[in-house]
Amino acid sequence: xxxxxxxxxxxxxxxxxxxxxxxxxxxxxxxxxxxxxxxxxxxxxxxxxxxxxxxxxxxxxxxxxxxxxxxxxxxxxxxxxxxxxxxxxxxxxxxxxxxxxxxxxxxxxxxxxxxxxxxxxxxxxxxxxxxxxxxxxxxxxxxxxxxxxxxxxxxxxxxxxxxxxxxxxxxxxxxxxxxxxxxxxxxxxxxxxxxxxxxxxxxxxxxxxxxxxxxxxxxxxxxxxxxxxxxxxxxxxxxxxxxxxxxxxxxxxxxxxxxxxxxxxxxxxxxxxxxxxxxxxxxxxxxxxxxxxxxxxxxxxxxxxxxxxxxxxxxxxxxxxxxxxxxxxxxxxxxxxxxxxxxxxxxxxxxxxx
Numbered sequence: 001x002x003x004x005x006x007x008x009x010x011x012x013x014x015x016x017x018x019x020x021x022x023x024x025x026x027x028x029x030x031x032x033x034x035x036x037x038x039x040x041x042x043x044x045x046x047x048x049x050x051x052x053x054x055x056x057x058x059x060x061x062x063x064x065x066x067x068x069x070x071x072x073x074x075x076x077x078x079x080x081x082x083x084x085x086x087x088x089x090x091x092x093x094x095x096x097x098x099x100x101x102x103x104x105x106x107x108x109x110x111x112x113x114x115x116x117x118x119x120x121x122x123x124x125x126x127x128x129x130x131x132x133x134x135x136x137x138x139x140x141x142x143x144x145x146x147x148x149x150x151x152x153x154x155x156x157x158x159x160x161x162x163x164x165x166x167x168x169x170x171x172x173x174x175x176x177x178x179x180x181x182x183x184x185x186x187x188x189x190x191x192x193x194x195x196x197x198x199x200x201x202x203x204x205x206x207x208x209x210x211x212x213x214x215x216x217x218x219x220x221x222x223x224x225x226x227x228x229x230x231x232x233x234x235x236x237x238x239x240x241x242x243x244x245x246x247x248x249x250x251x252x253x254x255x256x257x258x259x260x261x262x263x264x265x266x267x268x269x270x271x272x273x274x275x276x277x278x279x280x281x282x283x284x285x286x287x288x289x290x291x292x293x294x295x296x297x298x299x300x301x302x303x304x305x306x307x308x309x310x311x312x313x314x315x316x317x318x319x320x321x322x323x324x325x326x327x328x329x330x331x332x333x334x335x336x337x338x339x340x341x342x343x344x345x346x347x348x349x350x351x352x353x354x
Contacts, residue, residue, distance in 0.1 A: 001085050006035060008226040009076055012219035016040050017076055020106065024086070024098045032095045034073050034084035036103070038110050041070045041212070051332065066332075071107045071317070073099065074118035077213050078294060079256060080144050080310065082124065083117050093130045100134040107317035114325065117313040119144075128311075136313035137326025140335045145292040145305040147279060154280050157304075165302055165343045169276055176273040180239040183277050189233045193221035196233065196245055199261025206265035207295070215259065220247075234277055236270070244270065246278050253288035255281070272299055279303055297338045304343040 010019050017039045024032035058065050075081045086095050099117075107115050119141060120127060128138050151157040158166055189196065197217045204214065223231045230250040236243050244262040248255055257278050260271075275292070282290040292300045297307060314329055316322040 001033070001035070001081065004226050008219070008222050011222055013216050014076065014213050014219065019076075022073075022084075022099055022102050024090075024095055026090060026094075031090040032084050032086035032098075034099055035075065036071065036073045036106065037076055038069055038071050038112060039076065040064075040067055041072075041116075042067050068114060069110070069112050070114045070116055071103060071110060071112040072116045072118065073103060074116070077258070079258065080119050080121060080291065083119075092127055096127065096130040096134070100131070100136075104317060113317055115315050115317055118310075120311040120313065121308055124311075128313075131313040134315070135319070135322050136315045137329070139312050139314055139326055139329055140333070141310040141312045142294045142335050143297075143337070144294060144308045144310055145297065145300045146308055147282070147290040147292060147300075147303065147305045149282050149287050149290060151283055154283055157279070157283060160344045161304070162343060162345055165304075168302060169272075172269045172272040173276060175269050181236065181243075181270065181273055183234050183236045185232055185234055185281060187229045187232055188224055189231075189235075190221045190224050192233075192235075193217040195242070196220045196247070196261055199245055199263060200247075200259050201261075203260055203262050203265045223247075223249075232281075234274070234281060236274060236277075238270075244274060246274055248278070248281065250285065250287070254291055255285060255287035255289070256291045257293055267296065267299070271296070272302075275299055275303055297336060301338060301341045302343065307338045307340070309337075 006019070006021075009017075017037050020036045022034045022036050023030050024034075055066065074083045084095060084099060086092070103115050103117075106112075115136075117131065117136065120138075121144065132138070151160065158169070161169070194217050197215055197220050200215050200220075227249065232248045232250070234246040234248065236245060242263070244260065246257060247259045247261075249258055250256075260274060262270075275296075278292070279290060290305075292303075292305050301307065314325060316325045
């Protein structure tokens with residue numbers, strides 16, 4: 001929610017985003033702020049494969065079928081964040097009341113049928129009644145993945161794993177090393193922006209689970225200049241050939257794995273190597289938590305990540321059709337709900353050793 005980060009997002013030129021900021025005042029003093037934006041979004045963004053196939057056929061004739069201009073409150077890129085920040089001496093209920101009223105006005109001005117407030121992880125469950133009072137439906141989004149970093153070294157991390165998951169990881173690492181795969185971590189990558197964006201676009205174009213923001217070279221170019229050494233990229237090579245990257249951002253004690261790019265998009269042993277290297281990098285950087293993002297859940301779970309549900313608050317800007325919005329959205333979209341995996345030994349649970 002920093003000014004510098006939102007400035008970076010605005011300058012990047014992604015999609016057809018247009019940005020505003022809602023500031024809530026009490027007795028002339030600003031007490032809360034929320035980022036708000038309009039964007040054309042697929043209303044069936046999390047649709048199961050059979051619906052995607054049907055929509056694909058329809059959209060060959062009508063490209064914008066079920067793609068609507070929406071008003072959203074939250075973060076425009078795929079990064080989990082509260083939809084607003086507030087002063088500790090003002091209540092969430094008061095902020096939601098003021099925010100909801102302003103969103104209704106903006107939605108009518110911008111001719112947006114749907115209003116979305118995102119993203120709510122389990123620690124924001126207490127906000128559900130406040131939004132429900134204003135007619136919002138609480139619905140599922142793609143879950144996030146996190147790994148709590150409890151190890152002082154990669155060796156401790158591997159030692160904490162159950163033998164099945166450890167041997168599986170070592171097998172893929174050995175396979176990649178035998179193929180000449182190596183990596184390096186860099187902070188200054190503005191001069192690589194065009195290639196980084198092209199690699200990301202290769203993965204984005206072939207994504208089957210989720211497609212939303214479309215990154216630009218300007219985003220990659222501006223990120224290190226704006227965020228400094230907090231922005232990092234892992235570059236992956238096979239021999240002398242540059243084959244992929246992982247984009248990272250330090251956010252306090254959390255390392256966020258933002259995006260991945262490949263010369264050729266596929267879920268293979270190299271992707272597992274990339275994901276494992278991100279974990280090792282989080283340990284090396286002293287992060288306390290690693291956000292691993294959406295999709296490819298089995299691979300991230302095998303590395304110890306916990307799947308955390310995300311909810312959206314959604315309503316129509318027109319009261320007459322709002323009762324049908326929640327049901328319609330739920331019918332069009334189905335999100336995965338992976339079960340937990342016990343990757344670490346129950347006795348140690350990954351706790352550091354003396």
